[in-house]
Amino acid sequence: MTDAIDVLVIGAGAAGIAAARELDAAGLRYRVLEAGRRVGGRAWTEDDSLGVPFDRGCAWFHCADRNPLRVLADEHGIAYGDNPALVYHVGGRFLDDAEARALRAAVAGDTERLCAAGRAGRDVPAAELLDPAAGHAPVRDYLLTAINGVPPEEYATTEAAADDDSGQDWVARDGIGTLLERLARPLAIDAGRPVTAVDTGGARVRVDTPDGPLTARAAVLTVSTGVLAAGAIRFRPALPPAKTRALAGLPMGVAEKIALRFPGNPFPFAPDTYLVVQPGADRPAFGFHLCPGGHPLAVGYAGGPLARWLGHQSTETARAFALDSLCRAFGERLRAQCLAATRTGWLHDPLTLGSYSAARPGAGAGVRESLAEPVGGQLFFAGEATDPVDFATVHGAWQSGRRAAREAMTALAG
Ligand SMILES: Cc1cc2nc3c(=O)[nH]c(=O)nc-3n(C[C@H](O)[C@H](O)[C@H](O)COP(=O)(O)OP(=O)(O)OC[C@H]3O[C@@H](n4cnc5c(N)ncnc54)[C@H](O)[C@@H]3O)c2cc1C
CATH class of the missing domain: 3.90.660.10 (Polyamine Oxidase; Chain A, domain 2)
Known part of the structure; x- marks a missing residue:
């Protein structure tokens, strides 16, 4: 049954949800594997703590006039305000x-x-x-x-x-986490299923999870640079030196x-x-x-x-x-x-290990493009850190997920 999967998406934050929507719309067989019990990643609206909605992660539609999530907010009944005083x-x-x-x-x-x-x-x-x-x-x-x-x-x-x-900069009144939750609802997402290893050595990508391995023709990886740098996911073969250099150049800010x-x-x-x-x-x-x-x-x-x-x-x-x-x-x-x-405690959260990426001075202008570069026609990289312009934002993550899904589809069609 797992041989039927075309693309595995790792992580159900903004990038993973965007990638999955793209694959879904194109009719590909995909599955999203999310380590946490909820979707949204660093987009998380909750009202348990204070009795009113609170965005623990992103709250603002930055670049709201050209932000694709702000457009989706209109379609999904999420209200937002104007620039703050x-x-x-x-x-x-x-x-x-x-x-x-x-x-x-x-x-x-x-x-x-x-x-x-x-x-x-x-x-x-x-x-x-x-x-x-x-x-x-x-x-x-x-x-x-x-x-x-x-x-x-x-x-x-x-x-x-x-x-x-x-x-x-416009604030999502009902929360950006709420928007992403709605966008994720129709998608095939396995929550509570962390990926521990990715093997690109064979004809199909093999992804290990505590519930057993899955294989697919390609994988889209969306976890934060904090998670990648901590070695939470093992890569076989090891990631190429250009990729590890890019990772070292893009640590997480807090x-x-x-x-x-x-x-x-x-x-x-x-x-x-x-x-x-x-x-x-x-x-x-x-x-x-x-x-x-x-x-x-x-x-x-x-x-x-x-x-x-x-x-x-x-x-x-x-x-x-x-x-x-x-x-x-x-x-x-x-x-x-x-x-x-x-x-909040993003720095200590093992699923993020920081808040958003910040290129080290001296890392070089193309460092985010290097991180985004696919490996071996099978492994595609998304997540806010890979967007060369809108990095560190939720719409940058969203754009990156769509980009990586399209790259994967092009490779599979080739
Ligand atoms: C405090 C704070 C405030 C912010 N404010 C704004 C703002 O106002 N506006 C804005 O545009 N942006 C803001 N941001 C940034 C924005 O939230 C992020 O850039 C964006 O949400 C990142 O999305 P992503 O999909 O790249 O990563 P993530 O949201 O981190 O998604 C990755 C997913 O992978 C999962 N994962 C991790 N490890 C594994 C594993 N081993 N296997 C499977 N799944 C795994 C994680 O649980 C997570 O769900 C803020 C962030 C923070 C922390």
């Missing part, structure tokens, strides 16, 4: 509109300098081109680190240049959330406002998505070293840290209004 609380007060505009322009100027360097072929850490003493540096570095999962010292100028961000539940919207801002609080020298700048999708939450978002630190704290400590920052902006009265908290 950005507000800043710096040194004990909220910046007025003119100050906020000046800060945004200073950050944009720095970002453009990084892009220009990358475009000119300079593959260096962003930190080399940023002034650490600039007045806007704490907010800039907070944003850069949260968005990319790595601090300026580990963020490559080539990444800044490659990232074709349209600047349209981003974690701490979500605080309130009885209603306690903030003097519309839902989906993004607030950055920069209290002073005693605390790092920290940001919050306020009332995401209209839900009564404040979602603190940490990247890089701060996320790693948070990941090692108890939920209570993480909650206290986030509340301390929020209270700097809104006053101590807020503390007693916080009903509950939950935090």
